[in-house]
Amino acid sequence: MSVTPAPRRLLVVDPCDDCYALLPGLRAAGWEVDSCALESVGDRSCDVGLLRLQPYHLERPEAVKELIGRSGTEWIAVLSQDVLRLQNVGDFVCEWFFDFHTLPFDVARVQVTLGRAFGMARLRGKGYTQVDEPEHELLGDSRPIRELRKLLSKLAPTESPVLIRGDSGTGKELVAKTLHRQSQRHAKPFVAINCGAIPEHLIQSELFGHEKGAFTGAHQRKIGRIEAANGGTLFLDEIGDLPMELQANLLRFLQEKQIERVGGSQPIPVDVRVLAATHVDLEAAVAKGAFREDLYYRLNVLQVVTAPLRERHGDIAMLANHFSRFYSQETGRRPRSFSDDALVAMGEHAWPGNVRELANRVRRGLVLAEGRQIEAADLGLQGVQAISPPMATLEDYKQRAERQALCDVLNRHSDNMSVAARVLGISRPTFYRLLHKHQIR
Structure with a gap:
């Protein structure tokens, strides 16, 4: 036919x-x-x-x-x-x-x-996916991101606190926004506060608010972030950086569902769902006495772990193309694709800064690129031609070549495993066996 x-x-x-x-x-x-x-x-x-x-x-x-x-x-x-x-x-x-x-x-x-x-x-x-609101999307088709989206769809409708864990730059705030957007509270406020970015002497006022005259400079009443999130979702980023005194106040709020503004004496009922995120080991912090154990258990009712970008090989090319389009509007330049050398270099890079690092490198590449494509050097990465690894055994070279072939084909065909296997000239079961062998996806 x-x-x-x-x-x-x-x-x-x-x-x-x-x-x-x-x-x-x-x-x-x-x-x-x-x-x-x-x-x-x-x-x-x-x-x-x-x-x-x-x-x-x-x-x-x-x-x-x-x-x-x-x-x-x-x-x-x-x-x-x-x-x-x-x-x-x-x-x-x-x-x-x-x-x-x-x-x-x-x-x-x-x-x-x-x-x-x-x-x-x-x-x-x-490699391109149209996204109207990139800040509210978890992009990718690798196994970790598919499993993450599936988990969030289960957790979003609940009212329980969620602790979001993962390395810096892996999208913990995106996870929090997704949970809010898919929840019954989506029409109410989403209020985020970075506990590590606010001076310690201001954080209590930022969280709980203050009454007029509560301290020098308090010329009028201020509504705190917790109260501002009433009916919606409160996201506490880098919760591990919260001072011990504030940890006690936060615990009291979680238990009693009400707050008192600084300088006030009237309890104020507040209905929020609390999401918290951290890149530090909270269990170790509890063991050292740097984080309250009772607060840890209050926050860690449900848990989400974001995968580092180095474990999401199939997503790198798609994310890079997305950022190329997104930042082309900012730079005033035409969106550019990536050369084969750049794709290989991105596949080889360890991405210690995760998705945030990828976004910044693509942003840089758009500015520096002189040709029709973004090259590895434009991204600040070393192209394969410039890499001179030390001599190794023949088996090492075979393993390295096998893994590189898998990474290359995933960068181009992450949306269709059958095509990826066919390009390599192997069966689909063999393709999946090799992915497992090299711990890819």
Whole structure:
């Protein structure tokens, strides 16, 4: 049984007479063609875009940048001889377009360029997930992140406190926001406080609030973070840094469900769900007397552990592409994909700073990249060509090559294990056995 290939959609923006003359041949070659003015693009989607670049586009480039940035595909500029002579047109085209064509068209070359652009758009799309609110999403498809999402869906509807544990940069606050967003309290406030970032002499007032005249400088009543979260969720980040005196006050609040503002004597009932996070070993802190044991058991009713990025190999390329799109708006540059060398370097890196480090490196790479792709050096990572490991046994080299092959194929095909196994020329059971052997995913 033959399978009809999916149509290749081409959107032609601000077409000219030469563009219209080109369209019948493109339709005959299998392209599904639509055309419109730039201001009428709206939500039209396409696999490849063709835009006739005109002088007013260069004078007010924001509309073109916004179109290319949000479309998630490759665009080809069409240039007349007059536009070619304009200042800075070369830099603009190199930055924002996959390729360009001058008028009149070389039809054969156009066909080739469109095919290449279609292939590149598909490759870029493999690692990209559209997210409207990235700060509220736990992105990834590796086993640790899938299991985490499944666990959160079970814990979110409950009212019990949750202790979120994990290394710095692994997304503990994202976990807290996800629990709140999926809970019955989602329409009420989510209030976060970093217990390690507030000076010790201010933290009691920040948490519990104060009455007017409670201390020097207290010129008016202040509502504390706990009271501000009434009806919603209170997230206490780095709870291990909370001073012992405040630990006692927090414990009293958890037991009695009411607070007293600093300088006040009237108890105030507060209904919140408490989530706490820490990257330190609270059990060790309890043993040393640096953290109250009774508070530990109050907070540690349910527990979530976030996995470090080094254990989420299949997610690295997808997250990197997501951050490339997200930060391209900030840097004013076109979203860029990553070279094979950069993907390998990211797969080899230990990521001590976890997802936060990955986001910062991609942000840096977008600024420094000079070509169409972000290279390992742009990320501040050492490419495979620059790595000279010490000599090892033949078996060591075999093991290293086997693990590298698994990491490489996961970076490209994390969404389809059958394809990943087929690329390596092995069966799916063998592929899973090797993943387990090398402790990947």
